[in-house]
Amino acid sequence: MKPVVLFILFTVVTLSAINSYAQPVLEEEMEFLLYPKAQYYPKIDGIMDNIWLNVPRYVMTYYCLGTNKLEANPWYDCSAEWRVMWTDQAMYWFVQVRDDSLVKKGDDYTDETEGYRWDSIEIFNDANNSHTDTYDGVDDVQFRIHWGDLSKFIRFWTDRKGPEFDVSEVEWNEQITDVGYNVEIMFIMDELFLFPKPGMIIGSDCHYNDNDLNKGRDSKIQSFxxxxxxxxxxxxxxxxxxxxxxASDTLMVVKTFSAPIIDGEMDDLWQGVPPISASQYMSNANLYNYADLAMKTRMMWDENYLYTLVKVWDDSLVRDGAGDYNDDSIELYVDADFSHGTTYDNINDIQIAFGYQPGDPALSAIHLVGSSVSTPIDFSGVLQAAKVSTDELGNTSITLELALPMTAIKLNAAPNHLFGVEMDYNDDDDGGDRDTKLKTYGKTDDTWQNPRLMIPAKLLGNNPHTSVADGEEAPLSLTLAQNYPNPFNPVTVITYSLAEPSPVKLSVYNVLGHQVQVLVNETQSAGNYAVTFNGEDLASGVYFYQLESNNQVQMKKMMLIQ
Incomplete structure (x- = not known):
């Protein structure tokens, strides 16, 4: 595989040149990051627990280089990504760094004004989203964590404008990996001057400083x-x-009340579904950057189908064999009743493979593992479409959209039903045997023969519910958050919190006061809820959504733009 530099930007700042290499921007929409609410408190040990696998991943995109040039392969030399989730009490970060030469800041070095010169992660927070050109002296802050710092000390910086941040209760740990290291961090919300509510928007960013030669920072990679x-x-x-x-060990699969058009495009219905990033590279062979191999999956359901949208970035699409796992292909695994056995049960444990076919608009090859002659699985009703596209930076991707009949995969289409799932991609860049495999969840390439390695997924009903985890307090009051996105076209998500079990009615009204839709009308437990609203049949304009519970009423405004 030949390295490709996408573009180089030269900017002059105080007489020093800064080179900015554009890493592939792999998010379909980077206007807002999505930080889900954690179902439980993760252990802060630098190890990626299963809960993190269901948290969206964000890539540090831009390289700002110093005096030394980046090595020929930035994947190994300096690349990084991060994930964030939150509870009412804390914000959790998980940062993965690939760095082939880790350099620790000397214990005798006390000049904190130049702490950026050593391998370190920088986390930025703007709690009130003031989004100003200078630090506002209210809650804007940068935290720096140095690799290998046994003191576990956190540095913070506010451009000398304040306020004073108490970092005494910040907890973090790191873990060395084969290609670099991981850092897991817990910030206390109060110490961030952050008082969180679902739907709240904050400023957020993450950078990495890279020192390879112990002579000062060689490069910096940042997100925006x-x-x-x-x-x-x-x-x-x-x-x-x-x-x-x-965010949970279980993948939450939202119910849709409008069927997506199966055309290989991410239409508006998919916008409200959080993307799940594949995280487990079975090998780092032939990888240059994220455009070489990355994958995101979205999933939703209705009474008839399990819908799946998979987007894969692969800079070299190959089919030179029989179309099996040695060629580029997407694999979907389902254990419909979550029997969780160690061998395929020949009932409803299945693997479906979709192989890349040059010139074919659909990935049409379907291979089935786990069925038998006595229990055939009929895939004649599968709806599928795939598109290969290249963006303005030259990054090639495949988008596969599926509608799998519930009857075909023997999945019980009922709220709260548990099933097993895994999504993989086989990558062949130069012909012959497969170079590597990217898995969403599994840490070994054995799911094809061991369905126990699939993770649980749950079919959610009308109201995706964040239950109150053990040890976590229930919400203190009835709260209706601002919908997201807003304005929207035509799908948005409305979130709210209940302090106690109570009858709940959530309704949408037009500007004339006419009720246009009832989204919820039932008794619910205490907790946090998110409801998808689809306004595709409504005219553009202002609408109001109203929450009623125990003689309390809250209302907010939203804007539909068709």
């Missing part, structure tokens, strides 16, 4: 700002929504 001075400008931070969606 395209110049090195982005760390001084909260207006360059990303914007994140504290979502009411649940």
């Amino acid at each position: 700002g395209k110049i090195e001075l982005s760390h001084m400008r909260p207006s360059a931070f990303g914007r994140a929504v504290l979502s009411g969606w649940t």
